[in-house]
Each structure stands twice: as structure tokens, then as C-alpha cells.
Amino acid sequence: MADQVTSYIPLVEPASLEDLSQISNELKLGIAEHENKDYLEVVNGWLKSCDGLRLIEEETVPVLYPRIPGVKPARKDNPYNAWATKVTIKGEDSGLLAGKTVAIKDNVFVAGTLLTNGSKIWEGYTPEFDGTVVTRILQAGGTILGKSTCENQCCSGNSFTSASGPVLNPADQTRSAGGSSSGSAVLIAAGEVDMAIGGDQGGSIRLPSSWCGCVGLKPTFGLVPVTGSLGLEPSIDYLGPMASNVTDVAKLLEVIAGYDGGRDHRQNPHVTIPKYSHLLKGDLTGVKLGYVKEGYEHATPGVKSAMADVINLMTNCGAVVEEVSIPLHLQCSPLFTISLTSQHHTMIECNGQPPGYNELYSVSAMQHFKQAFKSRAHDLSPTVKAMSLFGEYLKRKDGSMLVGRAMNCRPVLRRAYNDVLEKYDALIMPTIPFVATKLPPAELTPAEFEKHTLFNTGNTAPFNLSGHPALTINIGTALPEDADPMKLDDAVKLPVGLQIVCKHYEEVKLLDIAFGVEKIIAQGSKSSS
């Protein structure tokens, strides 16, 4: 039939008189009972006109590389619980990622492969197209080995909230791997993949990278398209590269960065993508670094000492490191709380994809979420439930003004960092002021649960709000504060991450500084062994 184009039009029943009179009463629209039938004609006329959608083709994303559905590996093949699903997808024979294996965080679409987003809510959902980053990895010759476990709806900086159970830190399996891209970091640290895609709304790339000893980059807002992934809140959603070294992070960034033809409203079409991986020199001579006092004051002695060591090495290589103060850095946590919690509720009300953006929507994901949320919202984690409660409460109490007020602080925060970045090439601070904590016990009250999920984002979330690119790189290890003082000789030292932050779109400089740090750390460990 010539007039039949699209596959699927979501069904909405025609309105009844009762529907309209109920809504107009609730909204106090001042519509008289006898007028309702006129309004019914207008409303149902609009609804009828929506049938016309059938005549217009829908933007679809072709799946370019064949694959078979994945499988969840058996426990013995998944010692850290870092794989959500294993599926091998081979890309082009050549390209920047030829020979590289990649894991994809389980909030990103891999067509034909189950997606869980760490939550039972998504049980049974299979996306029908690939996230843009997935397509780009395959086009660049990468081989995808599967989906990595992530925290429940990505709402945690720890690694115990996934519906499939805790993800274990390879350095000490009683400890957290960090999250929410927990599996991505663990698979890199355990040597199961070369690289991984992570997602980050408050630190979820950098937190697990830091605690597992990887390199992880949250790019400038909008540099990497998030098309074909499940977000939390459109103004703090990011995808980015993770790997065991700076060169691989630069390569993966080079492949996934860049304009996606308008499928992601966050992107600027005029940004050109440098060949990041060709531009690494690692010369720290004359590089000016601002050591953010507020990001460091609360660090544990072990983390402070690792930071002091790396600063010493950097200074020996000609870098200039000076303490800087940015008081807002410590004061902006309510901005994150408001974006994450109340705005996340908006996402839930909109089935994960708020209307009004000029971008690609996954209608199947919206449909799945809608049905699942109706029947099994009880399966969400206590943190996500608390976010729903808070968001709905704010909505009922006109809290949207609070959201607006908080959003208006964002440019001020951005300027506070930019003012300092006028005088320094980069800001530095520990990514997390303490090393990996013990995985919590299974039975937690909602308040304890919340504490264990939102406790480590103090230095990371500000840059989700400000949009700056922020990278974490391992600078050594430290003893955990809670190590048994009687058994210090047996205690495992755990990775410490250095966070480096540059101006918007200065990923070349950021990666180059990180490359310099990587070099001196490698030299340092050579000379000390």
C-alpha cells in the first residue's frame, strides 16, 4: 500500500467527555460542562490527525555489522560480575581500532542484544539500533566483546546496586569497583578488554576508572554523541572512553567524538575533531597546573601522599604547580542533587526521553519503560525510588522554581573554573579523596543505601554541571584507611586517581598532560623497582 510507511505508531485511545471534564476540573481551566463536547471535538480531531504519522517515514539507524544475540556468561566465566552480556561483533578489518577489543556499558544500545541498565525494569528489552558510539567503534575496526555491568539505572558511584549483583574490584574483591560504569573499568583492569565505553552523569566514568586504576575521560559536554543510550538528565549526560592507558583513550575518543548529524541536541555541528592520538607528546615543561584546594582538603593521608608524590615528579619535569582556591567547588552539591534527583523524575514521567528536543528518540525504549514502570517500579533501587519521591514532591510543591534557580547557578560555576583556567593550563585534584571502600552488606536501610551510592562524587559531579572535560589517570596506590592496623603488611594497596580538568573542547591539551603524567609515573615505578 503506497500510503503505509512507518512500522509502529503508539496507540492512544480517543478521549471521552469524562476524561476532558476531569482534566479541565483538575487544571481549573474554567471550561463549562456544556463546552466539553466542543473541546472533545478539537482534542480528538488532533488525535485523529496523528494517524498521518503513518505517511511519514521515521528516521531510523541502520545496523551495519551482523551479530547474533548475546548470552549472560556463567559465574565461573565472569569472576568479577563485570559482564552483563557477552556478544562478539566484528567491525571493519582496518582502522584506528583494528585489533582492539571493546566493552560497552549496559546503558548503551547494541542492537539485537539485551540491555539491562543494571535494573530489572529493563528485563526483556532489546534495542533495535546501535548507539552512535557503537557504530563508530565498529567502523573504526574495533571488536565489541559485550556489554559491561552498570549500576541500577546508572544511579550510583558504587558497585553493589546492579540487579545482577555486586561488581568486584580486581585489586581486592571485598571492595567496590566504583560506578556506575563499574564493569567497564573492571574489564579493563582485569585485562579482558583493551577499551570500554562508559557513561557519566556525576562521575560514573571517572569513579570506577579511579578505583580500578584505569584512564577514563568525561569529554566536553556534547563532544561525544549520546544517541542510542539511556540517560539520566539531558544536561548532565555524557558518554566517554576508558582504557588502561592514555593513548588508547585518545584513540577511542578520536573515533567516537564528533557531530552525529543532529541526532543529539547537545552537539555543536561546527566542532572539528583533532587526531587526538597523533598529538600526544607528554612534555610537561612549563605546563601550569592549579591544584584545587577545595578538592584536596578532605583527602585521606594516603591519597594526599600519592598526590604530593606525583606533584613532585611533575615539578621535576618542569611543570608549575600552584594551589588555587575555588570555593564554589565545594558548595555546588545541591546543583547536582537537584539535577540528578528532581530532573530524573521528569525523565521517568517521560519514559526516559523528555519531549521537546530535536533528536533521535527510541520509541521502543520509551514503550518498554512505560509498561515496566507501571508493573514493577518496586524493582528500582532505593536511591532511584528516593529520586522519584523527591521529584514528585517538588513537582507537587511547585519545586520547579528550585530547579530553575539551580540551573541559573551553572554559568556562575562554569565561570569560576574558567577564571582560574585563564591562568592555568589545567586544574588538578584527586578524582576521589579516598581509595575503594568495602562493598556494603546486603541489608541496608534506604538512607544507608543512598549514602553508599552518592558518597564519592564531590570532585567529579561539578564538571558534569560545568561541562568541562575531566580525565582521571592512575598515579599509584595507597593503603585504605580501614585497613586492619594489626595486619598492615598483608593489606592490599589500592589505586589512586588524579583528575585533570581543562577548558571546554581542550581535549588535546588534557590528553597531552595526562600522557606526560603517564610517562613520569612509568619512569618513577621503573626507578623505584
Ligand SMILES: NC(=O)c1ccccc1
Ligand atoms: N551516573 C553517574 O554519573 C552517577 C554517579 C554517582 C552517583 C549517581 C550517578
